[in-house]
Amino acid sequence: MQGFASSLVSVAFHGIAYGMILYVISVGLSVTMGLMGFVNLAHGVFAMTGGYVMLSAMSRYDVPFPLALCLAFVLVAAASVVLERLLYARLYSAGDLEQVLLTIGLIFMAVAAARLAYGTLQQPVNLPPYLKGQFALFGRDFPAYRVFLVAFSSVLVAVLWFGVERTRWGAKVRAAVDNRAMAQAIGINTSLLFTVTFALGSGLAALGGALGADIIAIQPIYPFENLITFLIVVAVGGMGSLRGPFVAALLIGISDTACKYWLPQFGAFFIYAATIAILLWRPAGLFGKASQ
Amino acid sequence: MLTRIIACVASMIFAASAGVAVAQTVKIGLISTYSGPTAAQGDQLDKGVKLFMKLNGSKLPPGVKVELVVRDDAGANPDNAKRIAQELIVRDKVQFLTGLVWTPNAASIAPLAAEAKVPFISMNAAGVGIPYTSDYFARVSFTLWQSSYPLGQWAGKKYKRAYTMVSDFAPGHEAEEAFIKGFKESGGVIVDSVRVPLAATDFSAYMQRVKDAKPDVLFGFNPAGKQATAQMKGFADLDLGKAGVKYIGPGDITTDEELQGMGDVALGVMTVHHYSAAADRPANKAFVAAYKKEYGANLNPGFMSVGAYDAMQLIFDAINAQKGKMDPQATMQYIKSYKNANSPRGPIAIDPETRDIMQNEYLREVRKVGGQLANVEIEVVGKMVKDPWKQLNPKK
Numbered sequence: 001m002q003g004f005a006s007s008l009v010s011v012a013f014h015g016i017a018y019g020m021i022l023y024v025i026s027v028g029l030s031v032t033m034g035l036m037g038f039v040n041l042a043h044g045v046f047a048m049t050g051g052y053v054m055l056s057a058m059s060r061y062d063v064p065f066p067l068a069l070c071l072a073f074v075l076v077a078a079a080s081v082v083l084e085r086l087l088y089a090r091l092y093s094a095g096d097l098e099q100v101l102l103t104i105g106l107i108f109m110a111v112a113a114a115r116l117a118y119g120t121l122q123q124p125v126n127l128p129p130y131l132k133g134q135f136a137l138f139g140r141d142f143p144a145y146r147v148f149l150v151a152f153s154s155v156l157v158a159v160l161w162f163g164v165e166r167t168r169w170g171a172k173v174r175a176a177v178d179n180r181a182m183a184q185a186i187g188i189n190t191s192l193l194f195t196v197t198f199a200l201g202s203g204l205a206a207l208g209g210a211l212g213a214d215i216i217a218i219q220p221i222y223p224f225e226n227l228i229t230f231l232i233v234v235a236v237g238g239m240g241s242l243r244g245p246f247v248a249a250l251l252i253g254i255s256d257t258a259c260k261y262w263l264p265q266f267g268a269f270f271i272y273a274a275t276i277a278i279l280l281w282r283p284a285g286l287f288g289k290a291s292q
Numbered sequence: 293m294l295t296r297i298i299a300c301v302a303s304m305i306f307a308a309s310a311g312v313a314v315a316q317t318v319k320i321g322l323i324s325t326y327s328g329p330t331a332a333q334g335d336q337l338d339k340g341v342k343l344f345m346k347l348n349g350s351k352l353p354p355g356v357k358v359e360l361v362v363r364d365d366a367g368a369n370p371d372n373a374k375r376i377a378q379e380l381i382v383r384d385k386v387q388f389l390t391g392l393v394w395t396p397n398a399a400s401i402a403p404l405a406a407e408a409k410v411p412f413i414s415m416n417a418a419g420v421g422i423p424y425t426s427d428y429f430a431r432v433s434f435t436l437w438q439s440s441y442p443l444g445q446w447a448g449k450k451y452k453r454a455y456t457m458v459s460d461f462a463p464g465h466e467a468e469e470a471f472i473k474g475f476k477e478s479g480g481v482i483v484d485s486v487r488v489p490l491a492a493t494d495f496s497a498y499m500q501r502v503k504d505a506k507p508d509v510l511f512g513f514n515p516a517g518k519q520a521t522a523q524m525k526g527f528a529d530l531d532l533g534k535a536g537v538k539y540i541g542p543g544d545i546t547t548d549e550e551l552q553g554m555g556d557v558a559l560g561v562m563t564v565h566h567y568s569a570a571a572d573r574p575a576n577k578a579f580v581a582a583y584k585k586e587y588g589a590n591l592n593p594g595f596m597s598v599g600a601y602d603a604m605q606l607i608f609d610a611i612n613a614q615k616g617k618m619d620p621q622a623t624m625q626y627i628k629s630y631k632n633a634n635s636p637r638g639p640i641a642i643d644p645e646t647r648d649i650m651q652n653e654y655l656r657e658v659r660k661v662g663g664q665l666a667n668v669e670i671e672v673v674g675k676m677v678k679d680p681w682k683q684l685n686p687k688k
Binding site: 141 | 329331332335486487488489491492493494496497498500501504518521522525529530531549550552553554555
């Protein structure tokens with residue numbers, strides 16, 4: 001019985017750590033897709049870029065880890081504003097297919113560019129010494145970096161929730177998600193709001209990519225390989241909400257870890273089965289609004 | 293229109309006959325992966341081929357030239373590879389087929405090569421059964437049985453309880469089967485075996501299971517690079533080393549080109565394999581120096597580059613032996629008795645019975661040498677090992 005409780009704790013812990021990473025990477029996608037109705041498949045590109053920025057800052061310029069994280073967020077957010085103004089803004093009113101084609105094209109270009117700049121091999125991750133090793137808590141050892149991941153992401157989730165639910169900017173975003181035309185009509189500058197939100201979403205993706213670099217390896221094929229997982233989080237959680245992807249990411253993280261632990265012979269099967277079941281039950285996702 | 297066609301045909305005949313008069317050209321069809329998600333492996337082959345051509349491309353009999361016809365199979369896609377091979381055989385009339393990162397692709401081409409009587413040399417594709425499907429297939433790379441079976445025998449003498457964790461695809465199954473057989477033969481017990489999906493990124497749950505099972509040794513196999521790294525990270529994250537578990541596997545999990553990127557989690561991992569860039573044989577030192585000069589001091593050649601390099605050496609030796617007048621049957625006879633004492637990996641030979649590679653298998657440990665991670669060779673666990681699977685399963 002004690003053995004079972006012990007494995008329960010470790011499954012919960014590792015599942016939460018994995019889920020947190022998924023959440024930080026995917027939440028931006030949920031907000032931008034929900035807010036702008038823009039099918040941004042190239043979201044993983046921002047996560048990958050964040051990873052590359054952090055890792056090169058650390059290995060080439062000896063930037064300390066916390067600063068490199070901030071750098072990843074700021075640089076990628078700034079770059080995404082340029083992309084948004086140049087490319088994305090032109091296709092806001094276009095159909096899904098055009099948006100998919102544009103963003104798939106962006107993925108191809110990013111993959112090729114990353115391969116040119118960094119080669120095909122994965123990037124080495126050298127965490128600072130204070131995040132390596134084990135962290136003793138309640139008489140158990142937990143990997144220090146994962147403890148940090150859970151703590152950091154929890155703070156981030158709280159800040160995001162506060163920003164969207166309790167600030168004026170958040171109210172505007174929610175208004176635009178609910179009804180873009182009406183929000184515009186009452187004088188909200190939705191164009192600026194979109195740009196800022198897009199930058200925030202991309203910056204969050206970059207932060208997630210950088211934070212998760214130790215778990216989800218940074219290499220050129222990243223945006224393709226992980227696209228399905230990001231889309232699952234958003235689809236299961238429901239677009240345009242913050243709570244949805246959070247619950248979905250934790251659900252996926254924990255259930256995937258539990259399945260690996262207790263039923264490893266089923267492999268990756270469970271995650272897809274769960275996705276299908278949830279989407280059959282609630283086609284708009286757990287917290288999504290039914291499409292108008 | 294008709295005159296134009298005649299003129300065109302005439303000029304082609306003229307060009308062809310002129311070609312024969314000036315030089316004998318041997319055409320080599322090279323099929324590898326240059327694009328797509330798995331281009332990294334193709335890049336390894338490409339580097340080996342290019343280095344060979346640069347260093348030895350002119351070592352041919354007088355009047356003989358070699359032309360490489362390079363094609364991209366874009367990843368594991370047997371239908372595509374078969375079509376490309378058909379084109380190379382029928383249209384380009386190649387006298388050799390070589391390359392091949394992927395087993396499924398090589399398996400689809402092998403029967404074709406036998407039908408067309410085109411000698412087909414695998415630079416990498418390691419599927420253990422392929423030689424049985426084609427008399428014109430030979431391999432200079434390796435099989436997973438060659439490394440995992442001796443590793444199992446060695447580990448079985450040293451450790452009692454083993455846990456195996458391999459990626460869930462054909463090479464993983466081969467490695468698992470070979471290790472378990474070797475390990476049991478030496479008196480070891482397998483505690484549990486798990487097959488991990490290729491898409492897995494987070495291995496902590498799997499490793500927790502291992503930790504609970506308390507084995508003496510964990511046998512791992514994944515495609516080199518991020519999969520192998522992620523599995524080792526999982527191992528390190530849960531501090532399994534401290535819990536008294538040793539991490540071992542075939543050398544595929546600590547390939548020399550990826551090793552630096554894997555980081556310190558790889559330290560202490562013990563593997564059995566045929567090639568290490570850190571080996572101190574003179575032939576290897578010269579090879580590594582040439583490689584670094586060509587591709588940068590930070591890049592180590594991996595076993596795939598060596599496979600490509602050795603395959604080119606074999607093809608060039610076969611051309612030289614026949615002075616450029618290639619007869620497929622004579623070529624295969626030559627290949628069956630082929631020996632090369634000076635490969636970067638040590639002596640190699642082709643097993644005349646199976647046309648598969650024979651080579652030494654070395655036990656290595658990942659250590660820091662001059663600030664860099666390296667597969668340091670400790671001992672030779674098998675001298676000129678024939679593929680054990682074919683010894684156990686002779687062709688009927």
